[in-house]
Amino acid sequence: MPRINLSSGLLVVAIHLLALSRASSGTYLGRDELMRRQIDPGALKAAYDYIVVGGGQSGLVIANRLSEDATKTVLVVEYGTFDDTPGQVEPSSATNYPARDLFNVTSVPQPGIGNKTGTVYAAAVVGGGSTINGMLFDRGSAEDYDNWEKLGNAGWGFSGLLPYFKKSTRFNTPIDPAVVADANITWDTSVYGTDGPVQVTYPPWVWPGTKIQFQAFNEVGVPTQVEAAAGKSYNAFWVPSNVDPNGRRSYARNQYFDPAKSRPNLSLLVNYRVNEVLFSSAKRAQSVRIQARGTANGAATITVNANTEIVLCAGWLHTPHILQRSGVGPKALLTAAGIPVISDLPGVGSNLQDHPAAFIQFAYRTDVFPNPSSAQTNATFAAWVQQQWTQRKGPLSVTTGNSLGTIPLTTMNPTGYQDIITKALAQTPATYLPKTYTAEQLSGFVEQRKILTASYGSSTNGIFEIPFSGGASTALCLDKPMSRGTVTLRTTDRYAEPSIDYNTNINPVDVDLTISAARFYRRWMAAPSMQQLGPTEQSPGTSLTTDAQLSTWVSSSMGSSTAHACCTSAMMPQNLGGVVSPELLVYGVTGLSVGDISVIPLIPATHTCATVYAIAEKAADLIKTRAASGGDPGTTSSTPTSTTTSTTSQPPTTTTTTTTAPVPTQTHWGQCGGQGWQGPRVCASPFTCQVLNPFYSQCL
Numbered sequence: 001m002p003r004i005n006l007s008s009g010l011l012v013v014a015i016h017l018l019a020l021s022r023a024s025s026g027t028y029l030g031r032d033e034l035m036r037r038q039i040d041p042g043a044l045k046a047a048y049d050y051i052v053v054g055g056g057q058s059g060l061v062i063a064n065r066l067s068e069d070a071t072k073t074v075l076v077v078e079y080g081t082f083d084d085t086p087g088q089v090e091p092s093s094a095t096n097y098p099a100r101d102l103f104n105v106t107s108v109p110q111p112g113i114g115n116k117t118g119t120v121y122a123a124a125v126v127g128g129g130s131t132i133n134g135m136l137f138d139r140g141s142a143e144d145y146d147n148w149e150k151l152g153n154a155g156w157g158f159s160g161l162l163p164y165f166k167k168s169t170r171f172n173t174p175i176d177p178a179v180v181a182d183a184n185i186t187w188d189t190s191v192y193g194t195d196g197p198v199q200v201t202y203p204p205w206v207w208p209g210t211k212i213q214f215q216a217f218n219e220v221g222v223p224t225q226v227e228a229a230a231g232k233s234y235n236a237f238w239v240p241s242n243v244d245p246n247g248r249r250s251y252a253r254n255q256y257f258d259p260a261k262s263r264p265n266l267s268l269l270v271n272y273r274v275n276e277v278l279f280s281s282a283k284r285a286q287s288v289r290i291q292a293r294g295t296a297n298g299a300a301t302i303t304v305n306a307n308t309e310i311v312l313c314a315g316w317l318h319t320p321h322i323l324q325r326s327g328v329g330p331k332a333l334l335t336a337a338g339i340p341v342i343s344d345l346p347g348v349g350s351n352l353q354d355h356p357a358a359f360i361q362f363a364y365r366t367d368v369f370p371n372p373s374s375a376q377t378n379a380t381f382a383a384w385v386q387q388q389w390t391q392r393k394g395p396l397s398v399t400t401g402n403s404l405g406t407i408p409l410t411t412m413n414p415t416g417y418q419d420i421i422t423k424a425l426a427q428t429p430a431t432y433l434p435k436t437y438t439a440e441q442l443s444g445f446v447e448q449r450k451i452l453t454a455s456y457g458s459s460t461n462g463i464f465e466i467p468f469s470g471g472a473s474t475a476l477c478l479d480k481p482m483s484r485g486t487v488t489l490r491t492t493d494r495y496a497e498p499s500i501d502y503n504t505n506i507n508p509v510d511v512d513l514t515i516s517a518a519r520f521y522r523r524w525m526a527a528p529s530m531q532q533l534g535p536t537e538q539s540p541g542t543s544l545t546t547d548a549q550l551s552t553w554v555s556s557s558m559g560s561s562t563a564h565a566c567c568t569s570a571m572m573p574q575n576l577g578g579v580v581s582p583e584l585l586v587y588g589v590t591g592l593s594v595g596d597i598s599v600i601p602l603i604p605a606t607h608t609c610a611t612v613y614a615i616a617e618k619a620a621d622l623i624k625t626r627a628a629s630g631g632d633p634g635t636t637s638s639t640p641t642s643t644t645t646s647t648t649s650q651p652p653t654t655t656t657t658t659t660t661a662p663v664p665t666q667t668h669w670g671q672c673g674g675q676g677w678q679g680p681r682v683c684a685s686p687f688t689c690q691v692l693n694p695f696y697s698q699c700l
């Protein structure tokens with residue numbers, strides 16, 4: 001066991017605090033540069049009132065709100081660092097998904113999709129997912145959140161969350177009224193805030209074919225919503241982007257952290273990993289043990305104390321991993337890893353959900369002009385696109401698109417949806433769930449299934465998302481999967497990336513739902529208005545018609561993730577396998593909460609960014625409220641140990657860390673080319689790299 005050189009540890013913390021104060025003047029200094037600077041050891045606090053674990057999207061929201069009170073000190077510990085690449089705030093960054101800002105991990109092979117390994121999206125950068133995401137800024141339907149409330153979470157329905165959706169946003173009138181009028185984009189400002197941090201608007205471009213696609217939806221029983229963000233994000237609707245009026249990314253780093261970074265009570269330590277939360281004998285979370293990024297197992301660690309509360313915001317992948325390392329998780333797993341059990345919570349790392357997506361391909365024989373591929377075939381148009389962009393208008397102002405069809409199952413499959421529900425309810429739950437599920441977890445799943453199947457039969461909740469913006473092909477995204485995955489600490493090396501098993505498509509109900517979606521897509525393509533575009537089917541292909549044929553297509557064309565992974569430390573009653581209470585407090589311990597996407601019990605039918613802002617805003621209010629009334633009810637009055645207490649480091653076993661080497665192919669529908677593009681130019685099957693304009697090619 002290495003001896004911990006505490007004074008050098010303190011030095012490192014102080015150096016980074018200094019980096020923070022320099023960062024407030026606009027420059028971020030490299031670590032080497034800082035090492036040469038004079039250090040004031042007094043900059044390090046002996047303890048902080050709050051420690052936020054992870055300076056990603058939710059962590060920065062919570063840190064901002066908690067540090068509004070100048071009497072409280074807040075430390076954020078973030079594994080990544082700042083991404084100051086200028087292009088990262090441009091619309092074209094919406095599908096870069098740069099490896100430099102991501103953890104490099106893949107899932108175990110997925111038998112439900114032909115043993116492919118699932119792509120994993122977990123951000124490793126200040127601002128987290130909000131720094132790299134697609135900027136498609138939608139919310140779920142009221143029913144999505146009301147379903148959370150039905151699982152025993154009072155206050156987490158749509159009406160309980162709406163104030164936080166508003167608090168986190170500010171809607172700006174779109175800069176181009178002509179585009180709005182032509183495309184008939186409609187919205188209702190009353191469901192957004194007027195002065196919230198995240199700026200939201202519609203960019204000044206819509207591909208003309210989009211209007212035809214809306215019409216075609218209307219013709220197959222999918223009406224257009226006036227404002228989906230009002231709890232109505234089902235059927236067809238417009239979705240704004242989280243961009244400022246100049247079309248630049250509006251996200252947690254520039255809207256929650258930058259305005260607060262000069263507060264003397266807020267400190268952000270970057271390039272550090274939180275290894276464990278340490279507990280008192282009364283099971284109160286007292287401190288976090290942290291380690292410099294890139295140092296080996298067993299290298300020096302530093303222990304930092306929290307007076308009031310430790311808030312986990314390390315995301316869907318690492319919040320459960322940190323809990324498991326800290327002795328909070330499934331007893332059998334912890335025991336196998338030699339980790340003393342603080343709280344036996346089998347749900348930590350279970351209940352993993354995402355939106356798996358099957359790629360459906362059509363082509364338009366008689367497409368309108370211009371369309372998303374015009375810039376590649378027409379030099380005059382390509383030049384116009386560039387000229388428009390000098391005024392920050394035109395196609396290059398669009399991020400990942402601004403229109404969605406999120407279709408109820410009752411619309412997709414009016415004659416068959418009831419059979420799917422009956423089949424789901426008749427299953428023996430354990431058949432398709434991870435083998436590790438305990439009796440409580442099985443009961444929890446049965447509760448979830450009751451609620452999910454009710455939504456399968458609802459006309460006011462989407463089951464499949466069809467993103468469309470004038471193109472003929474798209475991803476059919478399963479919004480309400482029945483399958484459940486896991487995130488599991490490696491018992492031989494708890495600091496290696498955990499094992500990820502999505503269990504994509506493992507439940508045959510998910511296949512049935514996807515077949516319903518593919519058939520519905522064909523109906524949409526056959527709608528009268530669509531015929532002016534001359535749609536022809538390429539994949540699945542018109543010869544595939546039976547359930548058996550289409551189910552083969554589903555497993556070959558489906559991918560595990562659309563970067564919406566969640567739900568791995570679910571807010572549910574403990575006797576249903578839950579991990580946190582409706583106050584977001586971790587069961588069985590005190591002084592420890594979770595404030596990120598992990599707490600979601602059932603994945604909503606929406607991209608997750610806006611929802612994470614609302615969760616984090618609500619989390620901050622809950623934390624402030626309990627602090628004002630004396631803290632976590634179970635709190636013991638034990639004084640936290642000071643930073644100088646020697647840390648009893650758990651000896652990490654020295655097994656080789658098998659971090660998967662980055663693959664030089666783009667495995668998702670991300671960017672694959674364009675001027676200045678440094679990333680992979682090859683798309684993994686079934687995607688191919690298509691040139692959309694000189695700046696941008698995409699795996700489609």
Ligand SMILES: Cc1cc2nc3c(=O)[nH]c(=O)nc-3n(C[C@H](O)[C@H](O)[C@H](O)COP(=O)(O)OP(=O)(O)OC[C@H]3O[C@@H](n4cnc5c(N)ncnc54)[C@H](O)[C@@H]3O)c2cc1C
Pocket residue numbers: 053054055056057058059077078079080097121122123124125126127128129130132133134135136137138272273274275313314315316318319322400562563564565596597598606607608609610612
């Ligand atoms: C590539 C991509 C595209 C997306 N596109 C969209 C979109 O278009 N629209 C949409 O609505 N949503 C989108 N999302 C989803 C959305 O951005 C995420 O759901 C959301 O940002 C999650 O927020 P979070 O706070 O839970 O986690 P994150 O923002 O991921 O934050 C977790 C942070 O914890 C840090 N961390 C992890 N482990 C440790 C540790 N041990 N110690 C210290 N720090 C640690 C990480 O570095 C990270 O910064 C996308 C996500 C990704 C990744």
Ligand SMILES: *[C@@H]1O[C@H](CO)[C@@H](O)[C@H](O)[C@H]1NC(C)=O
Pocket residue numbers: 099100101102103104124662
């Ligand atoms: C992932 O790999 C890239 C290189 O492709 C690297 O820059 C990045 O730091 C890696 N991410 C992590 C979290 O180590």
Ligand SMILES: *[C@@H]1O[C@H](CO)[C@@H](O)[C@H](O)[C@H]1NC(C)=O
Pocket residue numbers: 111114115
């Ligand atoms: C997936 O892997 C399993 C176990 O190795 C094997 O039995 C199965 O045939 C594989 N399936 C496919 C489609 O390759």
Ligand SMILES: *[C@@H]1O[C@H](CO)[C@@H](O)[C@H](O)[C@H]1NC(C)=O
Pocket residue numbers: 184186224225226
């Ligand atoms: C514009 O959209 C609204 C809301 O969907 C609809 O009521 C209205 O009829 C549309 N107007 C036109 C001209 O299409």
Ligand SMILES: *[C@@H]1O[C@H](CO)[C@@H](O)[C@H](O)[C@H]1NC(C)=O
Pocket residue numbers: 369378379380381384
């Ligand atoms: C090419 O683009 C120009 C400018 O937008 C347009 O006027 C012209 O009709 C286009 N040509 C074709 C063949 O579509």
Ligand SMILES: CC(=O)N[C@H]1CO[C@H](CO)[C@@H](O)[C@@H]1O
Pocket residue numbers: 070071072073264265
């Ligand atoms: C608790 C704490 O450190 N509070 C400090 C926060 O910052 C103000 C200055 O803005 C100091 O006066 C407080 O002491």
